[in-house]
Amino acid sequence: RRLLGVLRGPADLAGLAESRASTSPSPSISxxxxxxxxxxxxxIAVDLRVEGSPGKLAPGVGLTAYRIVQEALTNTVRHSGAGEAAVTVRYEPGYVTVSVTDSGHGPAAAADGQTAALAAADPAAGRNGSRAPAGPGGFGLAGIAERVASCGGSLTVGPGQAGGFAVTARLPAP
Known part of the structure; x- marks a missing residue:
C-alpha cells in the first residue's frame, strides 16, 4: 500500500483522505x-472496557475485531435510537471476545418469531436472502457474521439482557 501511495501522483488521488487510506496499514482492535x-x-455516550492482558493478535483477527466493533456501533448510530453503548474487549487464553451493547429499542421481530437481526446475521443468506448490502456502505450483521466465520469464531446477536441490542463475537487468538 505504501508503495502504491508513493507511485501515485497527486493528480491520481481524489483527496487526502483517500490517499491516507490507500497507504495506511489496516486498523486493529487496539x-x-x-x-x-x-x-x-x-x-451516543460510549464506554470502552478492556479485560485481560492484550496479547499479540494475528493481523486478520485484529482487523476482524476492529471491523465488528465499527459495524456494530454504526448500526447503533443508524438504527437503534440509543443514547448509550458499551464496548467490551476481553482477552482470554486463546481467544479475544468483543461485545457491543446499546440501550436502543432492539431488533424487530420477524414473522417466524425469530428476530430480524438474527435472520440477517446468516452469512449464507445476506440481507433478505440476497447478497445486497444491509445499508449504505456495508453488509451489516451479515458482513459481521462472514468476518467471524472467516476467522473460525462464534457470533451471537440479538436483544441485550437489559434491552437494546447486543453483538458478541469470540475469535481465536493463537
Whole structure:
C-alpha cells in the first residue's frame, strides 16, 4: 500500500483522505479511539472496557475485531435510537471476545418469531436472502457474521439482557 501511495501522483488521488487510506496499514482492535470518537460526536455516550492482558493478535483477527466493533456501533448510530453503548474487549487464553451493547429499542421481530437481526446475521443468506448490502456502505450483521466465520469464531446477536441490542463475537487468538 505504501508503495502504491508513493507511485501515485497527486493528480491520481481524489483527496487526502483517500490517499491516507490507500497507504495506511489496516486498523486493529487496539485502535478503536477514532471509532469511539465518531460515535460520541453522533451523540451516543460510549464506554470502552478492556479485560485481560492484550496479547499479540494475528493481523486478520485484529482487523476482524476492529471491523465488528465499527459495524456494530454504526448500526447503533443508524438504527437503534440509543443514547448509550458499551464496548467490551476481553482477552482470554486463546481467544479475544468483543461485545457491543446499546440501550436502543432492539431488533424487530420477524414473522417466524425469530428476530430480524438474527435472520440477517446468516452469512449464507445476506440481507433478505440476497447478497445486497444491509445499508449504505456495508453488509451489516451479515458482513459481521462472514468476518467471524472467516476467522473460525462464534457470533451471537440479538436483544441485550437489559434491552437494546447486543453483538458478541469470540475469535481465536493463537
Amino acid at each position: 485502535e478503536l479511539d477514532e471509532v469511539l470518537t465518531q460515535v460520541r460526536r453522533a451523540g
